[in-house]
Amino acid sequence: MKIFNHPNFALYILLTFCILLLGCGIGLIITSPGDQPFNFANSPIFTMTGFQIFQTVLIKNILATFLIMSLSILGVRLVPILCILINGYMIGNTISLLNYNSYIIFATIFPHGYIEFTLLVFAGACSCIIIEEIRKTGLNAYTLLTHHRNPHIRYVLTNYLFYPYILLIVPGVVIGAVIEATFSLWNLQVALGGL
Numbered sequence: 001m002k003i004f005n006h007p008n009f010a011l012y013i014l015l016t017f018c019i020l021l022l023g024c025g026i027g028l029i030i031t032s033p034g035d036q037p038f039n040f041a042n043s044p045i046f047t048m049t050g051f052q053i054f055q056t057v058l059i060k061n062i063l064a065t066f067l068i069m070s071l072s073i074l075g076v077r078l079v080p081i082l083c084i085l086i087n088g089y090m091i092g093n094t095i096s097l098l099n100y101n102s103y104i105i106f107a108t109i110f111p112h113g114y115i116e117f118t119l120l121v122f123a124g125a126c127s128c129i130i131i132e133e134i135r136k137t138g139l140n141a142y143t144l145l146t147h148h149r150n151p152h153i154r155y156v157l158t159n160y161l162f163y164p165y166i167l168l169i170v171p172g173v174v175i176g177a178v179i180e181a182t183f184s185l186w187n188l189q190v191a192l193g194g195l
Helices: 009-030 050-074 078-097 102-137 141-146 151-191
Strands: none
Touching: 009 078, 009 102, 050 078, 050 102, 050 151, 078 102, 102 151
16 A cells, blocks of 8 residues: 555654554643543443444544544645544543553453554545645645546545545445454453443
């Protein structure tokens, strides 16, 4: 896949990873464990079936990665950065609401989180590359979306948006959703004493 050969790929992976960590840190700082203790009994997880959890997670993650990558066509770096920052904030917020209980965090969040967080960082790196390459052409968003006959733009959209999204992100999101709806849910039930 040609995205891996882009000269700034590693830099953008590092950048988006740092943005995700920043968002996570903000979520940890803003939400203190004593503010809103998480009550598992009131959680929608206990009223949803495994398939409903799978659907919810799949739709949420497909939309998040699609927004991060597709809005990069506009050439504005703020949009993917904000999306990644917000996702990082939600991770930090969740960890804080779990009262920093390392057993529950690692049993329930990280089995699927390894895949989801990696895909989020990858989608952010792809969007930064798309923005960089589009800016090289000097085209604005309207011209790009209405008159995309530029061969470089076609190359960028095909190799940095379409192929990575279809071949890596969508299958990864499906795998992450399956793990979250099965293994992570089972881990949560074991952590709570077989509820």
